[in-house]
Amino acid sequence: MNRIEIDNDFCKGCHLCIAVCPQEVLEISKVRSGKGYLVPRVARVDDCTGCLQCEMTCPDLSITVIHDKGKKEADHA
């Protein structure tokens, strides 16, 4: 299973990651970060295909998708 890490210290709550995910893995949580932004939450990690759309779109580089084979670097780019 892939793992998704979200760094709440850098997230600004734009929710682009939620919009780009084709599998609707992420959703808006009810938790506010230290700066008052509503941060996203990993809701359905089983559905994650590791396409890295969220990771590549994140303007604050606060999402990291770790593939299940321990592969951390993106194949894209």
Next chain:
Amino acid sequence: MHPLAEKMLRKSALPSIYCPGCGHGTVLNSFLRAVEKLGIYENMALVGGIGCSGWTPVFINTDTIHSLHGRAIAMATGLKLAQPKRKVVVFSGDGDCVAIGGNHFIHAARRNIDLTVVMLNNNIYGMTGGQVAPTTPYQARTQTSPRGNPEQPFDACELARAAGATYIARWTTAQPAQMAKAMREAIEHKGFSFVETVVQCPTQAGRYMYGTSSAVKLYEMLKDNSVKASKAGELTPEELTGKIVVGRLLQKTDRPEFTEGVYGLSDAKGA
């Protein structure tokens, strides 16, 4: 924090100054991916202009100049001539690149100097409060054109093509993987390479021009309005109105490069 950010970003400058949902961060993200893939982190120099876009290189922990408004390409030209082995990348906004620095831009393209210019086009002067820019669409409402913009916008890619650039690509933040690939190709390309990245600006362009401050809606707008360059030829000019033609628009190697020419001439005279 992402491992690439851990490796390359200045921690003291984070979190970035960008508004929530600003597309400039996605461009920074794509650029870090391109640099990682090329392995040029130790051998590059970045130049930024003024404005939101000029901050992009400042976040990267490498040799950086945050230069004068519009003069980013002029500074980069000097830097490239002094240290020809460096990979020099310029980050410039739409106002910075084609309005205030328009002359530097066309002359760098004319010389075909081996620079990579990444233009972050948000269709407006974002940092100063939403004034009309040379890339603002016709009849768009901004702070300085409340009854609609009476001016026709610039197509920066066509300007670069006419001035003599040898690599041109355009992508939006809705295609981050392709954007990273274009930046990689642009940095590898020998000669003046120009990558236009169309980004969303929720705070200024979004609120006044498009009527929404939602980054997600602006992102969807960019995605829906993107047309691949290979398919754009089939469409009529009317159908292309308001569309963004994306893709690699030009790549050629037939023009001589400026830095090589300068050093070649001085070597020939024994200087």
